[in-house]
Amino acid sequence: MGDIQVSNNAMIKAGPEAEKGILKGVEAVGKGLKNLKDNLFGKTGSTILASAASGALIGALTPVPGAVVVGAVAGAAVGTGIALTEKAKEAGKKGASLAASIATGAAAGVVFGLPGLLVVGAGYAFSTGAAQNAAKKVGEFLSKNADKMVAKAAPEQ
């Protein structure tokens, strides 16, 4: 299994106007980001994610019940309101290859490089057409928008 690297405490980095707009948007959406987690993953699912994230052992097939289920998901759940890291710029360049690799189901060792993300070292090939199509679609979207998802790994002090 590969290591999992999680960028925690990330903050949004964008141009002043864009950042102002985004922050205003976050305020407008209110508790949205946190509740998005709850709604996507459910209360229990969120707890599982939080638990796995706090252990910083994400993506690994651990004996912790539930952890295996969420695996990489937990990495994305770390740090609410996270956006992306400076590394996302570089990741954006890798986006195309990422999209291509996961589209073919070859997700092994993929470095997503996007906010709060992770390294997944699970050589896994999606077996269903729906999953292969999904991998292609999400990969393309993440790749296309990687530059907009720019943040930094740690807040400026």
Added chain:
Amino acid sequence: MAGYSLVELIDAFYKEAISEQDYLSGLDQQIQNAQRKLAELDKQKIAPADQALWQEELLPGLQAAYEGVIGAASEAKVYAQERKEEVLHGVGILLASVDKIMEFLALRSGLVSESTQKLMAEALNPHSDGLSLESPVSKGSAESSISFLGE
């Protein structure tokens, strides 16, 4: 298995807390719900001022997120047959991507009008049964707060 989120559903089955039949049925519901939302996206009326962002980011993002959920749930069905944890890991990869997209969309939703924000909130809420057709272009009242935000 109404009321279970996708992750909860998979987790419950992983822990053998629910039957295979309930698991598969629940996954089918997740797939159908996402497919319904996906199909409704094109029917939405978006305020002119929001069109650019909608076409460029919000719509493609929602489509990718729904496709991701459908793909993850479909792949999760394989686990019922093979019981290989690597299958769940693959599901996790997809869900992580969906999570990222949804987070991005939530942030970008702050840049559009109230009516489109409401639509986005509903679209991003996996517990809603579907999108409200013909989302009002005109401004809604302050009471049109997003249901899942009021928890």
